[in-house]
Amino acid sequence: MSVRPSLLEYESRLNRPLMMKIPELQVNERLKHVIFARQFSKVTLQRLFDLADKIRNISQSKPGCDYLTSLLSHKRAMLYFTQQSTRTFLSFMAACQILGMRVNEIRDPSLSSEYKGEDPLDSVRMFSTYFDLIIMRSKIPNFAECCAYLMNDLDHFHMKTVPIVSGGAGADEHPTQALLDIYTIDRLFSFTASPNSPRVDWFNKLKVKYPDLTKGLDGKHYCFCGDIGRGRTVRSLCQLLALYDNITITFVCPDHPKLIPGSDLLSFLSSHRVTVNQTDTLDDVLGKTDLLYMTRIQKEHDSQNDAGSYKEEDMEKCRLNLDRVARMKDFAGILHPFPRNEEIPMDIDRDPRALYFTQARNGMWMRAALIAYLFDVDSRIDAFHQKTFSEYHDYNVGVL
Numbered sequence: 001m002s003v004r005p006s007l008l009e010y011e012s013r014l015n016r017p018l019m020m021k022i023p024e025l026q027v028n029e030r031l032k033h034v035i036f037a038r039q040f041s042k043v044t045l046q047r048l049f050d051l052a053d054k055i056r057n058i059s060q061s062k063p064g065c066d067y068l069t070s071l072l073s074h075k076r077a078m079l080y081f082t083q084q085s086t087r088t089f090l091s092f093m094a095a096c097q098i099l100g101m102r103v104n105e106i107r108d109p110s111l112s113s114e115y116k117g118e119d120p121l122d123s124v125r126m127f128s129t130y131f132d133l134i135i136m137r138s139k140i141p142n143f144a145e146c147c148a149y150l151m152n153d154l155d156h157f158h159m160k161t162v163p164i165v166s167g168g169a170g171a172d173e174h175p176t177q178a179l180l181d182i183y184t185i186d187r188l189f190s191f192t193a194s195p196n197s198p199r200v201d202w203f204n205k206l207k208v209k210y211p212d213l214t215k216g217l218d219g220k221h222y223c224f225c226g227d228i229g230r231g232r233t234v235r236s237l238c239q240l241l242a243l244y245d246n247i248t249i250t251f252v253c254p255d256h257p258k259l260i261p262g263s264d265l266l267s268f269l270s271s272h273r274v275t276v277n278q279t280d281t282l283d284d285v286l287g288k289t290d291l292l293y294m295t296r297i298q299k300e301h302d303s304q305n306d307a308g309s310y311k312e313e314d315m316e317k318c319r320l321n322l323d324r325v326a327r328m329k330d331f332a333g334i335l336h337p338f339p340r341n342e343e344i345p346m347d348i349d350r351d352p353r354a355l356y357f358t359q360a361r362n363g364m365w366m367r368a369a370l371i372a373y374l375f376d377v378d379s380r381i382d383a384f385h386q387k388t389f390s391e392y393h394d395y396n397v398g399v400l
């Protein structure tokens with residue numbers, strides 16, 4: 001086996017079923033590289049939810065922040081984002097800073113040695129000699145996955161290796177966006193609030209209007225609206241939701257070949273006993289949905305034929321407005337991975353159901369939790385939290 005492979009050498013490993021790949025991305029049942037949403041079990045998700053809650057609690061005081069920044073102050077992270085990104089890039093940057101990691105970045109490959117013809121795998125191996133963690137988003141399909149295999153091969157030869165975390169890859173995967181999305185949903189459906197909050201007895205009040213309402217992600221109706229066919233955030237989140245029981249997913253999208261859900265996603269969901277529906281208008285689902293996940297039309301992936309092929313009246317049926325939001329359940333959340341276009345006008349932002357800015361903030365805590373977990377400092381966070389909040393105050397839970 002060569003330690004200087006080109007991307008082509010990974011083809012046979014890339015073509016294996018996911019279930020064969022997952023064990024290679026972990027060490028002793030613990031995640032090592034983060035490439036696929038399906039690497040997360042329900043137990044790991046619960047662990048990360050708990051850790052993210054603790055990090056946000058601890059961060060409320062200066063001694064708490066100082067403690068957190070001491071945890072990984074001896075580590076350095078490389079943010080290698082050569083595909084466009086604002087939120088994911090900055091959210092990872094902030095997450096590293098919360099844990100005290102020093103961070104460096106490459107965003108424009110024309111300013112790197114790739115411009116001189118360097119194989120991007122060589123670039124990544126070079127980064128791994130300087131840094132302790134590589135977080136990446138690339139235009140090259142499956143690149144993060146190949147980098148994880150490269151690191152494993154280096155490990156095999158007892159050479160320095162680092163964890164690889166995907167910040168969104170190709171059309172298929174955005175594992176850490178799915179993590180922050182499901183964390184936001186978990187907090188929403190916990191229906192808890194601080195003792196002083198006007199929402200303290202919210203769940204019992206909601207039960208009067210919605211007698212069948214239960215806490216948690218099971219048994220809920222989730223709607224995804226917009227560009228389902230090309231939305232990697234939708235695909236990754238659907239894979240996590242499929243871990244929960246008795247859920248229904250409705251896809252709301254114009255009946256256009258580029259925008260409808262792919263057959264692989266549909267067969268994945270049906271093999272996981274998820275009830276799946278499809279419609280072309282939000283009006284069909286507003287009163288039924290517990291969680292509405294909006295997405296923009298990813299026009300940057302349009303071919304020349306696609307541009308102009310979307311009918312305006314079809315697009316309008318997949319956009320929110322104040323009247324449509326007013327028809328939603330009182331507790332239903334509206335999420336969006338952002339950036340948004342015309343599918344959510346800004347006048348909706350004031351509605352308490354609009355959770356997309358909270359969702360983005362949750363991403364920072366969740367990514368800090370993930371990095372702490374990857375570097376095995378999570379038990380130290382548990383211990384500090386226990387010591388600091390030994391008299392249990394649940395004051396931060398439910399503060400979305």
Ligand code: NCD
Pocket residue numbers: 087088168174177232233296298337338339
């Ligand atoms: C998404 C992405 O890049 O896949 N955004 C994000 O990461 N927050 C969705 C998008 O670009 O529309």
